[in-house]
Structures are given as C-alpha cells and as structure tokens.
Amino acid sequence: MNRRSFVLCGFMTAITASRPVVAVGAPRGDEKMWPNAPKHIESGVLNVGFYELGSPAAPAVILLHGFPYDIHSYVEVAPLLAQKGFRVIVPHLRGHGTTSFLKASTARSGQQAAIGKDLIDLMDTLMIDQAIFAGYDWGGRAACVAAALWPERCKGLVSVNSYLIQDISRANQPAPARVERGFWYQFYFQTERGRRGLDQHRSDIARIMWRDNSPTWNFDEATFNRSAASFENPDYVDVVIHSYRHRLGGAPGYPEYAALESALAGLPKIKVPAVTLDGDSDGVVAATDGTTTAANFSDKRVHHVVPGVGHNLPQEAPAAFVNAIIEVSQI
Secondary structure (H helix, E strand, O other): OOOOOOOOOOOOOOOOOOOOOEEOOOOOOHHHOOOOOOEEEEEOOEEEEEEEEOOOOOOEEEEEOOOOOOHHHHOOHHHHHHHOOOEEEEEOOOOOOOOEEOOOOOOOOOOHHHHHHHHHHHHHHHOOOOEEEEEOOHHHHHHHHHHHHOHHHEEEEEEEOOOOOOOHHHOOOOOOHHHHHHOHHHHHOOOHHHHHHHHHOHHHHHHHHHHHHOOOOOOOHHHHHHHHHHHHOOOHHHHHHHHHHHHOOOOOOOHHHHHHHHHHHOOOOEOOOEEEEEEOOOOOOOOOOOHHHHHHEOOOEEEEEEOOOOOOHHHHOHHHHHHHHHHHHOO
16 A cells, blocks of 8 residues: 555654663764764663654654664765654664663674564654664665564665565575675674684774775775774674674574564565665675565565665765655655
C-alpha cells in the first residue's frame, strides 16, 4: 500500500525519568561540525551516543552509518533535513564513537539482528512510534532488518546498495573473483592475526578501505581523522570481528538474537516504501539497475544510480541522499 502522507500516529517526544538524556561534551573539533551538543541515552543493552537536530514534533528520520565510518557521514545531510522540517537522529552504532555497552557481561555481538534491534530499542526509548530509516553499509543493513521485521515502525526506507539482509546460509558460496578481492578485510578478520591487526592498525585499515570503497572521493586527513576517533571505542574490535565472522559462518550468533536471526534467514521482504541508491563509482558493491533485488520489496520502491559517487554515499553526495529521504517521505 502506497503512503501519501507522513503522519506519525501516536508520536511522542517525552523521555521517561528512568531513561534520562544527558548532553555530553563534544569531541574536539565536533563543535565546528555539528550545530548542537551530542547526547547519550540508555537504550536496550547500550548507552547510545547520538546527535539530534530539528523539532521534536517533526517527522523523524534516523540516519545510520556504516563500517569503517561514523556519524560524520551525515554531518551535511542532517542539517539539511532539519531545515526541510524533519527531526533527525544520528546515532553511533554499537562499538563506535561514544556508544557503549551498559554491562561488561553483554555479548559484543556485531550480527545483523543485533544492529537492527538496536534501532528499534532506540526508538522505544525515545518514544518514537515511526520514522524513516536511512543508511548505508552496516547502517543500511540495520535499516533493512528493522524495516523487514518491524514494518509498523518504519514510514519509509532509504538504503544504499538496496536489500542488505544477509543470506548467511549461502555464506560459503563464492562471488566472482573480482568481487572477492574487494572483501579482503572480511577474510582477514576470520583469523586471530586479523583480530590483532584490526586492534593495532584500525586507522590504517579504515583508510585503505575508504580509498578502495570510494576511489573518486578526495577526502582530506582532517575528514578522515574526525571519523577515525570513533574507532578508538573499546568495543570496536570485538563488535567488528564478530560481525564479519558471523556473516561468513565463522562464529555463531548469540542466543538472545536467535529468534530474530531465524526470521531473517527467510529473507523477509521489505513491506514499506523504499528508495534505494547505488553510487556508480562504488569500489566494493557495483552499481545495478535494481532489478536483481526487486523481489525483495513488496511496496513501492524507486531505485537511483548516483554518478561519480562511491560507497559512503551520504558523505560524498549529501544532496542526493537528502533528496532520497524527501522522495520516500512523499510516496
């Protein structure tokens, strides 16, 4: 069913006394990038660090970053959306930036069910009934997972590289060699040498991936260093390693996410309006015309290829990403 309006039913903005939002000091340099201070809120198993822009009464958009990136992917997108009349929430994913786990005993899972559930937990804590989910890479996967399993919470989806729910049952099926070559880090992380390498060389690995993933993006050192600070999170290595080992069958999922992973194993369809994007210069996922994933969407879906853009599409082409969110809000 197509949606022609963007009315949030039962939308509430109050924060319960047991879940206080506390503004914290911005990391060095962030005050020049974001117009307000970051916040923290206890949500599910996490203390989530996030930025919020726009009116609390406005329709909500949640922007989700990828790996190895952070919230600065949306430093231009978020203010533009707030100016367009949206409430914009940009959280650090688990293992990144200022997001931390509430308990030392909690599994540092990076599996797709975990990051999708984090999104719903954050909405519950902020008492947001519905929102547009938008993301790329890990963030696009979290958005697809949440949209598929909790469609009543999603007013629309914007996903870079289309349908990103992983078919883990086929993890051992090889892709073409030219594609596999671009996934070197995923194979590296299956080994203990790779774990130690990520721990010791996290910024170097990320810089290589940025360049390979987006060969046309001429980012400078200041841009990279702002995001690299987020990789110093103490849970970064554990979360990243589990994510890539789980998706390739090298590590089991955690019991608390077993039911969700079982539902995802069926590759559920996205039953909400969607706009999907590909960068035509993406160095890790080649652009398509969208037809190969069309069957994964059962509501209206529009696909665009963005010229001259790589994998980190919202940071490389913020206007195109903003336009996609506006477009899905009007379907």
